[in-house]
Every structure is written in structure tokens, then in C-alpha cells.
Amino acid sequence: MDCETFERxxxxxxxxxxxxxxxxAAQRHVAHCSRCRSIEVGLRATRDVCRLPQMAPMEGFxxxxxxxxKQIHSILPFRQRANRALSVLAAYAMRPQPTMxxxxxxxxxxxxxxxxxxxxxxxxxxxTERGVPEGExxxxxxxxxxxxxxxxxxxPAGALSSDPASGASTTPQSTSxxxxxxxxxxCEFGSNCELDSGTLGGQSPKADNPCxxxxxxxxxxxxxxxxxxxxxxxxxxVSGCAAAIQPFEVIRQKYPSSEIxxxxxWDAAECYAxxxxxxxxxxxxxxxxxxxxxxxxxxxxxxxxxxx
Amino acid sequence: xxxHSEDQKEATDEMLMVRYQRGHRDAFASLVTxxxxxxxxVSFYLLGNEVQADKMAQxxxxxxxxxxxxxxxxxxxxxxxxxxxxxxxxxxxAEFPDKGDDxxxxxxxxxxxxxxxxxxxxxxxxxxxxxxLARRVANRVATLPIPMREVFLYKQAGQLSLQNIATAxxxxxxxxxxxxxxxxxxxxxxxxxxxxxxxALR
Numbered sequence: 001m002d003c004e005t006f007e008r009x010x011x012x013x014x015x016x017x018x019x020x021x022x023x024x025a026a027q028r029h030v031a032h033c034s035r036c037r038s039i040e041v042g043l044r045a046t047r048d049v050c051r052l053p054q055m056a057p058m059e060g061f062x063x064x065x066x067x068x069x070k071q072i073h074s075i076l077p078f079r080q081r082a083n084r085a086l087s088v089l090a091a092y093a094m095r096p097q098p099t100m101x102x103x104x105x106x107x108x109x110x111x112x113x114x115x116x117x118x119x120x121x122x123x124x125x126x127x128t129e130r131g132v133p134e135g136e137x138x139x140x141x142x143x144x145x146x147x148x149x150x151x152x153x154x155x156p157a158g159a160l161s162s163d164p165a166s167g168a169s170t171t172p173q174s175t176s177x178x179x180x181x182x183x184x185x186x187c188e189f190g191s192n193c194e195l196d197s198g199t200l201g202g203q204s205p206k207a208d209n210p211c212x213x214x215x216x217x218x219x220x221x222x223x224x225x226x227x228x229x230x231x232x233x234x235x236x237x238v239s240g241c242a243a244a245i246q247p248f249e250v251i252r253q254k255y256p257s258s259e260i261x262x263x264x265x266w267d268a269a270e271c272y273a274x275x276x277x278x279x280x281x282x283x284x285x286x287x288x289x290x291x292x293x294x295x296x297x298x299x300x301x302x303x304x305x306x307x308x
Numbered sequence: 309x310x311x312h313s314e315d316q317k318e319a320t321d322e323m324l325m326v327r328y329q330r331g332h333r334d335a336f337a338s339l340v341t342x343x344x345x346x347x348x349x350v351s352f353y354l355l356g357n358e359v360q361a362d363k364m365a366q367x368x369x370x371x372x373x374x375x376x377x378x379x380x381x382x383x384x385x386x387x388x389x390x391x392x393x394x395x396x397x398x399x400x401x402a403e404f405p406d407k408g409d410d411x412x413x414x415x416x417x418x419x420x421x422x423x424x425x426x427x428x429x430x431x432x433x434x435x436x437x438x439x440x441l442a443r444r445v446a447n448r449v450a451t452l453p454i455p456m457r458e459v460f461l462y463k464q465a466g467q468l469s470l471q472n473i474a475t476a477x478x479x480x481x482x483x484x485x486x487x488x489x490x491x492x493x494x495x496x497x498x499x500x501x502x503x504x505x506x507x508a509l510r
Contacts, residue, residue: 008482008485010489011470011485011488011489011492012470012485015463015469015470017469017470017471041509042496042500042509043492043496044508045496045505045508045509046492046495046496046499046505046508047464047492048508049441049445049499049502049504049505049508050445050464050492050495050499051464052349052353052442052445052446052449052461052464052465053349053442054345054346054349054465055345055348055349055352055353055361056345056348057344057345057348057362057365058358058362061340061344061348061362061365061366062337062340062341062344064366065340065344065366065369065370066333066336066337066340068366068369068370068373069333069336069369069370069373070333072370072373072374073373080377083377084331087329087330087331088330088331091330
């Protein structure tokens with residue numbers, strides 16, 4: 001280190017602000033340079049002599065400053081107030097607990113908004129094989145039962161349910177089931193089951209065809225006849241011939257000269273024959289001998305009955 | 309003493325300043341208590357008037373309140389405050405231009421009565437000679453040009469490092485060294501005949 005460099009850093013050395021390396025170099029320079037050493041000693045002496053005593057501020061200085069600070073904050077502009085409030089909120093937001101609480105509330109709110117309500121109501125709906133909601137089936141069955149009661153009470157021919165000659169063990173329950181099924185069959189075609197009670201009880205002349213009564217504009221007469229015949233056949237299949245005779249008779253009387261009427265006559269004859277009411281069966285078959293469709297079969301059947 | 313006040317005592321200046329930024333006014337009061345004496349001393353030796361010095365020190369702390377948002381934790385609080393003090397002092401120099409005029413105050417050099425009796429350092433346990441010496445130094449400081457006086461007082465009364473003085477005043481370190489060296493040379497002239505100086509040389 002030379003004298004010029006030493007003079008530049010001498011104050012740093014006097015105030016002990018030099019790093020160790022430079023301090024060592026300056027020390028080595030001072031050791032052999034009397035001029036620089038005298039400069040350093042003079043500055044050190046001046047530093048020690050010129051220590052100015054600390055002056056205490058006037059009384060009430062701190063209180064005055066704090067009061068001024070309060071006054072400044074009382075008239076703080078809105079922007080600075082907002083910034084300060086934001087700073088305080090941000091300090092709280094940086095903590096994990098408020099963040100987790102906010103996240104939890106967000107999740108609860110989102111679930112209330114997004115998850116669909118009333119899941120239980122959907123659970124009640126079950127679709128059967130026939131494509132009808134289960135609840136409606138039960139409703140139809142109840143109506144069918146009502147109808148059955150009406151039917152049994154109103155029709156003297158209800159004795160067929162306990163006809164000893166038929167050998168069928170049809171109980172009132174099975175009868176009601178049969179009519180319930182019939183009702184279902186009608187419902188499948190869009191008719192109202194309650195109308196059947198009047199029809200089969202013979203109390204409403206206009207309600208001979210319940211489907212027509214229920215929905216006259218939807219179906220034409222041949223279609224209705226076909227549906228009624230199908231329904232009667234369904235009753236025969238489910239509940240037996242004893243229960244199906246009456247619907248066949250109704251159709252036969254309703255469409256006497258049509259092909260549907262002849263089919264109903266043929267089915268009724270079959271049912272009468274199966275229930276050992278041969279005289280009625282024979283008379284129905286004889287009425288069919290003039291039908292081009294059933295003449296051959298009717299004659300064959302008559303011959304068979306005669307041979308037995 | 310409450311735990312809170314103990315925390316305030318143990319906290320560094322920078323921590324207190326950050327607390328104040330977050331709205332803790334107690335922290336500001338602690339900072340004022342810590343630095344009032346230093347700021348007031350520098351003001352007093354800078355202006356030579358106790359009332360003006362008090363006002364200037366108060367203005368400095370008010371400026372701390374106003375500029376609190378600009379303080380960063382990485383900065384040194386003392387340096388930052390002296391930076392604000394430097395800005396405030398410029399306004400006072402404008403109000404009292406004669407204080408920085410070296411030639412007009414030349415007669416004060418070596419005069420023990422140059423400073424007002426009211427604004428002179430108060431009597432303490434120091435010996436009478438020390439008081440006389442302190443007054444002589446103070447009078448000599450008052451005759452220095454403002455930049456030189458400022459740097460000298462920041463170093464001797466404010467206890468700032470050369471680097472921090474440069475930061476506070478906005479000058480480079482070499483300039484600060486140059487100004488301080490010049491101030492020391494001038495003050496040395498007026499104290500080298502004192503016994504204290506001679507004793508210090510040994």
C-alpha cells in the first residue's frame with residue numbers, strides 16, 4: 001500500500017470500517033511510514049476530542065411527535081386507509097387457518113349450489129318391465145280392486161267366480177286380480193280404468209267401450225275393437241276362460257257382423273266349451289257356420305262335439 | 309412490565325418499523341424514544357438553536373410517519389431516518405442561510421461564547437474544561453460549510469458509517485470521505501492546542 005492509497009482509506013481505518021485484509025495492509029504501511037502514521041494519530045486524536053455530547057430533546061418531545069402522528073392518521077387519505085386495511089387483511093390471509101376456513105366455506109357453498117336437490121324423490125321411481133312407473137301400477141291395482149268390488153256386487157253373473165260347474169277355483173281375490181290386470185291392459189292403451197266398472201257392471205250404456213269413452217279421438221273403431229279383443233284374450237290367458245266369457249260376449253254383441261265379432265264369438269264358444277257349457281258353445285258355433293272365415297272350423301268343431 | 313413492552317425493547321429498529329407499518333402505534337413510540345436524542349443532537353449542532361432543532365427533529369419523525377410505507381425491511385432504519393432528516397434539513401437551510409456561511413461565522417472560531425448560552429450543551433458530570441472544549445468544537449462545527457458540517461455530525465453525533473452517510477445524503481463514498489477529512493482537518497486546527505488533544509496524541 002502506498003501513501004496515496006493510505007490517505008484515501010485513513011478515515012475508514014480511524015473509524016474501524018475497513019476489512020481485515022486492507023486493515024492489515026494499512027497497518028504494515030503505517031509501520032514504516034512516519035508521515036502517514038502522524039496523519040492517522042492526528043485524526044484519531046481529533047476523533048476522540050471532538051466527541052460531541054448527546055443533547056436531550058425538550059420535554060414532551062416524544063408526546064408531541066406521537067400526537068402529531070395521531071393527527072396525521074386521523075386525516076389519512078382514503079387511499080392510504082384502504083391500503084392499510086388491505087395490508088392488515090393480507091397479513092391475516094397469509095395465515096393458514098383463515099385460508100383453510102375460507103376454502104371449507106367455498107366447498108360447502110359449491111356443493112350446495114352444484115349438487116341437485118331432492119335425490120330421495122327419484123329413488124321412489126322404479127320402472128317395471130311394462131314401462132310403467134311402479135307407483136302408477138299400485139294406483140291402478142287399487143282402482144282395479146275398487147272395480148272388482150263394484151263388478152262383483154253389481155253383476156248377478158258374478159256367481160261365475162264361484163261356479164262349481166266350471167271347476168275353476170276362482171276366488172274374489174283372483175277375480176279382482178283378473179280385473180286389475182284387465183285394467184292394466186286398458187291402461188296400456190291409454191284408457192281410464194275407472195270407467196270399466198260401469199261397463200262391466202252393466203250400469204252405463206255409453207260406457208260399453210271404456211277405451212272409446214276415455215280417449216275417443218285417438219283410436220278408430222276397428223282399432224278399438226281389436227284392442228278390446230286383445231284385452232279379453234289377455235284376461236283369458238291370465239285368469240282363465242270363466243273370467244273371459246263376459247268380455248267376449250260384450251265384444252260379440254257390440255260388433256255382431258264384423259270380423260272382430262266373429263273372432264269374439266269363436267273365442268267365447270271355446271270358453272263355453274271348456275267350462276262345460278256345451279249348449280251355449282254349440283249355438284255360437286252354429287252361428288259361425290255362415291262365416292267364410294270360421295265356417296270350416298266351426299263345422300269341424302261341431303262334428304267333434306257330436307262325436308264326444 | 310408487560311411482555312409486549314419487553315418485546316418492543318428487544319426488537320430491532322427495523323422490526324419496530326415493520327410493526328408500525330402493520331398498524332402498531334406503540335412501535336412508533338418506541339422508535340421515537342430510541343432515536344429522539346440522536347436526531348435532536350444532530351439538529352442542534354446543525355442549526356445551533358434549540359427551538360429550531362426541536363422543530364426540525366419533530367418534522368423528521370412526522371416525515372417518518374408520512375413515508376412509513378416506503379421503508380423496506382432490508383434497509384437500515386437509522387440510515388433511512390437520516391435520509392429523511394437530510395431532506396428536511398434542506399428546507400431549514402433555506403430558512404437560515406447564514407448558518408452555513410463559513411466566512412460570516414469565522415469570528416466564532418475559538419470563541420467559547422459563540423453559541424447561545426441557552427443552546428449551549430448543558431452542564432453535566434463533565435469537567436469544566438471538557439465543556440469548554442465541547443463548546444469550542446461546536447462553534448467550529450457551526451462555521452463549516454453545510455455539506456461538511458452535515459457529514460461530520462452524521463459521523464460524530466449520528467454514529468453512521470461512511471457508507472451509510474453516503475446512502476443518506478445521496479453522495480458517493482469518496483465524496484463523503486473527502487468532506488469528512490476536510491472537516492476533521494479544520495476542526496483539528498482549533499483543538500490541537502488543547503491539553504485533551506495532546507493527551508489524545510499519546
